[in-house]
Amino acid sequence: MKITSLSILFFLLSCQILIAQDTVSSVSNLRIIAKHKGPEVLLRWAPLNPVWWKLGNKYGYTLQRTTLNKEGIADELGYKNYSHTLTVWSHDKWKPFIPNDEYMTVAGGIIFDSIQSEPIPADQPYLVNNIDLNNRYSFALFAADMSKNAASASALGFIDKAVDTNHIYQYRIFFNDSLPGLPSDTAYTVVQFNKGALHQHPDIDHYVSNDSTITLYWDRLLYRNYFTAYNIERMEKGGKKWIKLNNKPYIYSPIAAESDAPFNIFTDTNVLQGVDYIYRINGISPFGEETDFSDTLSARCIFTSKPPVATSLSIKWISNTQLELSWSLDDPNNRIVGMVIARSFDDKDGFEPLHTKLLSHDTHTFIDNDVPETYDAYYKVYTFDKRGNYNESFVAFTERNDSIPPSTPLGLTGDWSSSGDVTLSWNLGKEKDLSGYKIYYANDSSHYFALLANNLIKDTVFQRKFNEEVLTKYIYFKVQAVDMRYNVSPQSHFIKVKRPDKIPPMPAEFFPVVQQDSTAFISWTRSKSTDVAGYKIYKKYLNEQFQFILDTKNPNITSFIDKKLKYNDEVSYRVVTYDDSKNETLCENDIFFKLNKIYYLLKPLKVTYNKSPDNNEVKLMWESPKNASRIDIYKLDLKGNVKESYAVRNKNEWIGTLSEGNNKFSLKYITHQSEQSEFTFVEVQK
Structure with missing residues (x-):
């Protein structure tokens, strides 16, 4: 028989994922499993590394069976040989199965190549890492898992038909005794007919979907000791035909860093958005048998990304206040359920919808019947899908000729807090095309007012920290409005903001009462x-x-x-x-x-007066008595209350200012003995 390497290569390329059969750590070089099926026992075994697999291919295995008593103890003397040696089939026995079983082709080509090649000594374990040998070993075991014939032909499987279902059997297998000078490990397994299988089929745990895929997850750690590969099927909800999604038995192969990944993962990329699907899976056991299908799982591909966006926006003027906006839209999956046209007077934000109901998905034009005449307008098209996801187009811009500046800002006020923050505020202008404000400042109202901030102020409140240790008592501010066409208003009237004063004033001191x-x-x-x-x-x-x-x-x-x-x-x-x-x-x-009671013992002064030529001053004159210490002069208000007081010593006259109308003065003198005269009253008209 000639089984070419070309057929093996074809199989490897068509297999969905390349991976070795899952094994369990063991000190032994051999492992065996068994399963009862009706009145038969299916047995499968495998060497646990490529070196022993290659030697097993050449020399074969010995399989024995014994029964267990009620206490579960094996009859060591009752072990029965099924044959002296279980060995790889001959070419002639292998050949009839090739046309109908591709796994026989794979296993045969690999095994006979390994037998004919130079044997690897068992005392050189480093050869296990040989990549080519590992790949051959992996696919030979995989082929045996997928096909009962391949397992039997590869000396890796056996069907025991001579059984009594009332007995409990223990099987053991070891490498053929004809291996000179090498230790021969023995593997055991037990079959009990009244004990059901642990896992009749695998089940899908959950799924995750996005715009174009549905990904299924099922337990990997639980099922890896029971199933070698899987089949995945799908049907549209309400359909009648299941579609197999894998051409070859599916094996999930996590990367090395995720060798203990908890889930097998399969991603279905051939799905339509919004369509309900039903999925099911079954497992393929190491005995080459497929399980029943799992319970079904319903799934849908949902949109998590933005829907298609409107493109090629253009504007055509109809009249001075009316324009038509048009756009293109490519929506091959019919995601869009409606659109909204929004307008703003700023190209970055402030977009407001121009209508309350969604436009239909096949709309490509919109007429704005109320385009303001005083400022530029910006438009966007928002597309929505039925899940509420939306996308927004680039901005379409319409420009008008506008040379009218905004009005001068009003209501400018300011405050300088003790923390050093100057807060300015002013009234919002009435122009709809206002873009922002500029603020200017100076240390004196007669100085040049410099621009305080390079960026336009978008609010009517501005705060900035200033150094309190400035020499001037006030800082002066002005504000100026700017529209979207960069027309600027006249600067506002300045205000002065007082620097925080923490220095107390000089004290006042009393005159004598x-x-x-x-x-x-x-x-x-x-x-x-x-x-x-x-x-x-x-x-x-x-x-x-x-x-x-x-x-x-x-x-x-x-x-x-x-x-x-x-x-x-x-x-x-x-x-x-x-x-x-x-x-x-x-x-x-x-x-x-x-307050003492006063007795006026002395006669009042005789007082005369003269007014200055400009009628702004008055000179009061008198003859001071020889014993006078001082003359007290009081300027009175209309009610006779004292407004100002003066004390004159060693003089016979006093000059004071006159107020409009009638000016009243009262005078008295005090002697060195603290005696007082009566008051003399003088009235002077200005």
């Missing part, structure tokens, strides 16, 4: 700080706490009259200076005052 009958005139020096906003006055009676009584809220008011006093009251006053940043400074010294 001036008593007027039962009232006290309280006055103080004006703070030398330029940012003073006002003064707070506190008062306390003897043995009591200070109480707030007045906030001037004006840096120019530096006095007040306390009318809530009684004779012999002893009070203290305190002044707190605060600036426009609400920093406060306490006066260095409080002032104490006791």
Whole structure:
């Protein structure tokens, strides 16, 4: 018989996956399994490496059987030889099976080549790694798994027909004793007829699908000791004919790094989207027998990627406010269920749909009847499938001639927080084609205003941290609007934002309290700080706490009259200076005052006056008594309350400014003995 290597090569190329038969680690060089089928016992064995397989091909095996008693103990003396040697069939016996059994062709070509080649010594195990030998060994065992005839012809299988189904049998097999000087391992297996098979068929565990494939998963670790290969079949739901998906027995071969992969995996690439399929599998055992088919599994190829996209968008103007958008769409799998046309006035975002219902999948044009005349428009076509997946086209752009700038921004305000953040805000312009805003700043309103940020500000609020240690008290800001055609508005009116002030103002100090009958005139020096906003006055009676009584809220008011006093009251006053940043400074010294009853013992002064030529000043004149220590002058308001007070020493005149209308003054003198004169009142009209 001549079995050419060409036929073997043809088989190897047509096999879906190249892999050796799965084996189990063992200290033995031989392994045997058995299965009862009716009144017969099917036996299969295999050497566990290529060296022993090659020697087994040449010298054969010895198979024996004995029975087990009720306790499961083997009758060692009862082992029966089935033949002196189980050996590879001769060429003549092999030849009749070749035309109808391709696995006989494979096994025969491999085995007879191995017998004729130089034998490999068993004491040289490194030869096991020979790639060619390993491939021959793997496919010889695979062929025996796929065909009972190939197993028997290869001396790797035997059918025991002389059995009693009421007995429990133990089989053992070992390499032929004619192997001189080599140890001969023995393998055992037990068959019990009243014990059913562990696995009647494999079952599909689950599946995973995407746009174009359905992948089946079933247990690999569980089934690998029972099934050598598998068949996979598919049928459309509601169909009547199963289609076999594998041309050759299917074996899953994980990569070396996944040798313990938990699942066998098969991917069906010939599927249609949206079609329901039913799958089933069966297993091929090492005895060359196919199991029943598994329970069926329903699966569908679903879309997880985007549907086809609209292309070649073009715009044709119909009128000044009307245009037609057209596009192309290639949807060979009929995925698209509808489309949406969206418009924006920015090419990057802000796209809004122009209609509420989906356009049909075969629509290729859309008319926009309300195209704004003042700004450019951008269009996109969104395609949707029935699972909600969508895709968006590139932008189609329509351009108008627009030279009208946006209006000047209004409502600009700013705040400089203590943390150093300057926050600006302004009103949103009414133009629909606004693209953003530019912000400018300067250290003085008369200086050049520089651009603060290179990018357009897309909001009406802007925040930026500034150095607080600048020399200027304020930073000045302007804002400018920009539309989508890059027309710019006039700059807004500037605002000034005050730098955070953490330095308290200079303190104010009291003048002596001036008593007027039962009232006290309280006055103080004006703070030398330029940012003073006002003064707070506190008062306390003897043995009591200070109480707030007045906030001037004006840096120019530096006095007040306390009318809530009684004779012999002893009070203290305190002044707190605060600036426009609400920093406060306490006066260095409080002032104490006791209201005494005054007895006017001295006659009043005789006072005359002259007005300046411009009528803005008045000169008060008098003759000071010889015992006068000082002259007190008070400028009164219309109600007679003291507005300002002055003390004059060693002079007989005083010059003051005049206010519009009637100006009232009162004068008295105090002697060195603290005696006081009566008041002299003078009225001067401006």
